[in-house]
Amino acid sequence: MKRLLIAAAIGFTSFAAQAADIAISNKDAYAKIQNDEKNVLFIDVRDPVEIMFVGSTDAVHANVPYMLVDRTQWNAEKNIFRLYRNPDFINQVKLQLAKRGLSSDAEIITMCRSGSERGEPSAAFLRENGFPNARYVVDGFQGSALKDGTQAGLRIKNGWQNSGLPWSAKMNPEKIYRPDQK
Secondary structure (H helix, E strand, O other): OOHHHHHHHHHHHHHHHHHEEEEEEEEHHHHHHHHOOOOOOEEEOOHHHHHHHHOOOOOOOOOOOOEEEEEEEOOOOOEEEEEOOOOOOHHHHHHHHHHHOOOOOOEEEEEOOOOOOOOHHHHHHHHHHHOOOEEEEEEOOOOOOOOOOOOOOOOOOOHHHOOOOOOOOOOOOOOOHHHHHO
């Protein structure tokens, strides 16, 4: 029984350690790109239409959407268009790794709008599918929405865009996901 408890404790510690290292700050992610670390792939996992209206950073290597918007189906409960996981996400990530001569052991950093809706789930999904070093940018590109005050609802308190890191409202056609150019 004692061995079982020790094994469980070690397993839990290992799981906790793995869960803790899945997150990375926007500044640490940017430093890796600035330092030209060779074993890193940095991808924006937002739908390209969101990037078109919100902006992005040229620090990302590519845009590979984790979730896509189906504009033909309305989700009345959430009051949004239906979102679905990109069925080709893993293959598109593999393609981006291959373009850079990287293996599945590379550090793959994902970034979405806030870090929680697509960033963390995409990194977890990658880990579940053979990419052990997948991570996500905490607070994402725009960050969290303010909860109180006259600017409640605006995403102006954290995230890549609000941290003084480089970004642009213009899309980079060489990096944006385009189904017509897979």
